[in-house]
Amino acid sequence: MSIPGFCNGILFILYVLTIMAIAINQLQVQNLAQRLQLPWNGEEVTRLMAMVGGHPWLVKEALYKNLFLPKSFVNLF
Numbered sequence: 001m002s003i004p005g006f007c008n009g010i011l012f013i014l015y016v017l018t019i020m021a022i023a024i025n026q027l028q029v030q031n032l033a034q035r036l037q038l039p040w041n042g043e044e045v046t047r048l049m050a051m052v053g054g055h056p057w058l059v060k061e062a063l064y065k066n067l068f069l070p071k072s073f074v075n076l077f
Contacts, residue, residue: 022056023053023054023055023056024054024056024059025049025054026045026046026049026054029045029048029049029054029059030042030045032059032063033045033063036063036066036067038063038066038067040066048062
């Protein structure tokens with residue numbers, strides 16, 4: 001599977017946020033999901049935020065798993 005270069009850049013930004021331990025909000029997660037072309041609506045983002053509370057590493061893991069290991073959102077964690 002070929003991953004577009006912009007995905008690597010977005011995942012790198014999430015990695016940097018993880019190192020800096022800066023929490024991200026629901027709007028930012030929705031924006032990242034759209035940029036990664038994930039078919040998420042507001043409900044998935046709300047559920048993810050309820051699970052991880054904006055923790056950047058956990059958000060990165062969830063987005064990564066959905067991007068590279070497509071499966072249902074329910075089985076993420």
